[in-house]
Amino acid sequence: xxxxxxAATLGSIxxxxxxxxxxxxxxxxxxxxxxxxxxxxxAFVGHLVSRETELPFxxxxxxxxxTGAVISTLTQLLAFQPILKRSKSxxxxxxxxxxxxxxxxxxxxxxxxxxxRSSPFGFTSSYKAEVFEILGLRLTTTSxxxxxxxxxxxxxxxxxxxxSRQGLALRAIGVDAETSSGMGVNRTALALGTMxxxxxxxxLAGALLTFHLGAIAPETGDQLIIKAFAVIVLGGxxxxxxxxxxxxxxxxxxxFVLYMNWGTWVDAVSxxxxxxxxxxxxxxxxxxxxxRRT
Amino acid sequence: xxxxxLKRKALLAAVAMTTVLGTAACGSGDGGGSDGDGGIADxxxxxxxxxxxxxxxxxxxxxxxxxxxxxxxIEEQGFLGDGVKIxxxxxxxxxxxxxxxSEMSKAMGDRGISAILGPxxxxxxxxxxxxxxxxxxxxxxxxxxxxxVVINDYTFRxxxxxxxxxxxxxxxxxxxxxxxxxxxYNATFxxxxxxxxxxxxxxxxxxxxEVVQSLPVQMTTQDFTGQAQQVAREGSDALxxxxxxxxxxxxxxxxxxxxxxxQVVATSVQAAGNIKAAGDSADGLVYPVPFSVAMEGESSQxxxxxxxxxxxxxxxPYAADGYDAMWWxxxxxxxxxxxxREGIRKGLEQVAEEGFTGAMGDLTFDGNDARIDGVxxxxxxGKESLATAG
Numbered sequence: 296x297x298x299x300x301x302a303a304t305l306g307s308i309x310x311x312x313x314x315x316x317x318x319x320x321x322x323x324x325x326x327x328x329x330x331x332x333x334x335x336x337x338a339f340v341g342h343l344v345s346r347e348t349e350l351p352f353x354x355x356x357x358x359x360x361x362t363g364a365v366i367s368t369l370t371q372l373l374a375f376q377p378i379l380k381r382s383k384s385x386x387x388x389x390x391x392x393x394x395x396x397x398x399x400x401x402x403x404x405x406x407x408x409x410x411x412r413s414s415p416f417g418f419t420s421s422y423k424a425e426v427f428e429i430l431g432l433r434l435t436t437t438s439x440x441x442x443x444x445x446x447x448x449x450x451x452x453x454x455x456x457x458x459s460r461q462g463l464a465l466r467a468i469g470v471d472a473e474t475s476s477g478m479g480v481n482r483t484a485l486a487l488g489t490m491x492x493x494x495x496x497x498x499l500a501g502a503l504l505t506f507h508l509g510a511i512a513p514e515t516g517d518q519l520i521i522k523a524f525a526v527i528v529l530g531g532x533x534x535x536x537x538x539x540x541x542x543x544x545x546x547x548x549x550x551f552v553l554y555m556n557w558g559t560w561v562d563a564v565s566x567x568x569x570x571x572x573x574x575x576x577x578x579x580x581x582x583x584x585x586x587r588r589t
Numbered sequence: 590x591x592x593x594x595l596k597r598k599a600l601l602a603a604v605a606m607t608t609v610l611g612t613a614a615c616g617s618g619d620g621g622g623s624d625g626d627g628g629i630a631d632x633x634x635x636x637x638x639x640x641x642x643x644x645x646x647x648x649x650x651x652x653x654x655x656x657x658x659x660x661x662x663i664e665e666q667g668f669l670g671d672g673v674k675i676x677x678x679x680x681x682x683x684x685x686x687x688x689x690x691s692e693m694s695k696a697m698g699d700r701g702i703s704a705i706l707g708p709x710x711x712x713x714x715x716x717x718x719x720x721x722x723x724x725x726x727x728x729x730x731x732x733x734x735x736x737x738v739v740i741n742d743y744t745f746r747x748x749x750x751x752x753x754x755x756x757x758x759x760x761x762x763x764x765x766x767x768x769x770x771x772x773x774y775n776a777t778f779x780x781x782x783x784x785x786x787x788x789x790x791x792x793x794x795x796x797x798x799e800v801v802q803s804l805p806v807q808m809t810t811q812d813f814t815g816q817a818q819q820v821a822r823e824g825s826d827a828l829x830x831x832x833x834x835x836x837x838x839x840x841x842x843x844x845x846x847x848x849x850x851x852q853v854v855a856t857s858v859q860a861a862g863n864i865k866a867a868g869d870s871a872d873g874l875v876y877p878v879p880f881s882v883a884m885e886g887e888s889s890q891x892x893x894x895x896x897x898x899x900x901x902x903x904x905x906p907y908a909a910d911g912y913d914a915m916w917w918x919x920x921x922x923x924x925x926x927x928x929x930r931e932g933i934r935k936g937l938e939q940v941a942e943e944g945f946t947g948a949m950g951d952l953t954f955d956g957n958d959a960r961i962d963g964v965x966x967x968x969x970x971g972k973e974s975l976a977t978a979g
Contacts, residue, residue, distance in 0.1 A: 297818060298815065301814045301815050301818070304812075304814060305812055305814075308812065405642065408642050408646055409642070412646050412647040412650050412651075413644050413645065413646040413647055414647050414834060414861070414862065414863050414865075415834055415835040415838045415863065416866060417838070417866040417868075424846070426846050433818065433846070433847065433848070435846050438814075507812075508811060508812065508835075508838070508842070509838045509841070509842035509843075509868070509870065510839065510866035510867070512644065512834070512835040514644050515811065515835065518809045518811065519811075553815045554815065556804060556805075558776065558804060558805040558806045558816075559776045559777065559805050559806070559807055561806075561809075561810065562807060562809060
């Protein structure tokens with residue numbers, strides 16, 4: 296049972312990180328490789344601010360969420376939007392956006408590495424995690440917040456995309472960007488809003504993960520981006536519920552490997568499992584089957 | 590004399606003049622990186638091919654500061670002769686093996702460079718070590734404690750490998766009465782894999798201790814909740830924690846959350862304030878270091894004072910590495926009286942035979958590889974102090 300609880304915490308960490316990336320990739324078609332840097336830099340700004348003035352838990356979260364939203368919006372405005380404007384179609388822009396994202400990510404990474412010398416950094420906060428035991432299971436307050444936040448955000452975003460008008464418009468862009476524009480969907484404004492929400496989610500994940508781990512390094516975001524990529528592909532691109540399930544499947548596989556004390560096989564076993572699932576369902580667990588017209 | 594003959598004479602004269610000037614430049618002037626032509630150049634160019642950015646930038650940047658302090662002292666003392674300057678040229682390996690290889694090639698290709706301070710990570714160092722032997726450029730590595738680094742006449746290492754001074758940790762645990770130990774180690778980090786799988790179990794066996802648990806993790810492992818709970822459940826007397834800097838911070842917090850109350854011992858990676866972010870969870874942590882500001886030896890204290898004066902902060906073990914490596918090179922040039930690549934190689938061997946006293950204390954050498962006793966320090970309230978088992 297304790298291991299299930301650990302898997303739930305780890306899955307929620309992956310989920311919080313992957314949600315923003317999945318939202319942007321699955322709707323406006325941007326595979327944002329700067330998401331990891333946004334995540335890290337939001338936490339880094341939280342670190343800088345809390346170093347000057349001790350902040351409560353929600354204060355740090357607020358700083359990181361706002362920073363994430365700002366970075367992501369600026370990335371869309373200054374990098375991705377100009378790339379899209381100069382490209383003949385979304386398809387032509389994809390590779391340039393991918394490279395652009397990697398380029399954008401290098402800036403906050405270099406700044407944080409320079410300031411910290413790549414040493415780990417955390418927050419100076421009045422919040423101290425407490426450990427409580429229920430039925431012999433140990434859980435910290437931070438883990439509990441992460442599990443609740445991960446599930447709430449995952450389910451909330453899924454419902455919002457399915458039931459709201461903006462969600463419908465975003466899904467329409469995901470299916471056919473040109474036609475949805477013709478139907479009156481303001482693609483530019485929605486893309487900007489989506490990137491801001493994704494950045495805010497990255498900031499939330501950055502702050503919560505830093506509280507949970509005690510500290511992160513400037514390179515932490517790079518490691519998580521591979522996991523998020525796997526989670527989204529496993530769940531099925533375009534399906535937020537798939538992302539939720541993908542995150543917990545990956546975390547469960549990793550926790551099982553750790554439980555068996557095959558520590559060095561974590562990535563090999565969990566990614567091998569994903570590979571096997573994708574052999575059976577190339578579109579991912581809940582992804583749409585792609586229709587190719589010839 | 591015809592015009593053709595005149596032209597030939599003028600050409601010969603020009604070639605002769607160029608040869609003379611070229612020889613003069615090699616013998617006494619700039620660079621002095623050519624092979625075995627004797628004498629100490631006015632300006633000696635040393636390359637530092639180490640991480641200035643990336644995951645282990647703290648090691649390369651620390652070494653830079655130590656090397657810069659050493660250069661100041663060497664020049665101020667006129668150690669290599671009046672007006673002799675050392676020009677430190679930095680090449681950033683940015684935490685990448687391929688980059689380390691290309692930057693080393695660049696540095697070795699510059700004939701003006703006489704010696705190199707080589708990469709700090711074992712993977713990078715082991716990759717470039719054969720190149721160093723082929724290109725015949727004396728290279729002094731700092732850190733890079735794994736195997737495959739000191740492998741030919743041109744490779745030297747100023748930082749003793751961790752396993753050579755890890756015995757002190759096991760002695761400490763023995764004195765504390767530890768009988769059962771757990772090991773949590775990063776199995777994808779060569780130095781830690783060697784320690785975790787071979788050296789620590791062997792040292793424990795020699796002291797009558799039992800390794801009751803061995804938990805390998807990867808470089809990408811970030812959450813240690815599961816491992817911390819396993820360690821707490823086992824309840825061993827001590828945990829040998831062999832993890833990189835951010836992993837250690839997380840593991841210590843999660844060990845505390847899991848209720849583990851045994852002694853935790855770690856490695857020099859936790860020095861340089863890398864464990865500070867763990868806050869109170871790191872209190873009581875013990876680790877061996879080749880250098881600490883808590884060291885009481887005269888040369889170590891003098892280094893600490895000089896460093897504080899120059900940089901307005903305390904030095905870390907990486908700075909001590911860079912400082913001792915640069916002084917080793919300077920002593921080598923003086924010993925051989927030759928700042929060429931071949932002269933420095935010979936000098937480094939000469940100095941290694943005798944040993945010298947530096948920031949890390951008395952350095953002796955096993956071939957081209959440094960050895961020191963090291964000290965055991967304990968982290969408490971954000972500061973290091975010398976650890977005692979009592």
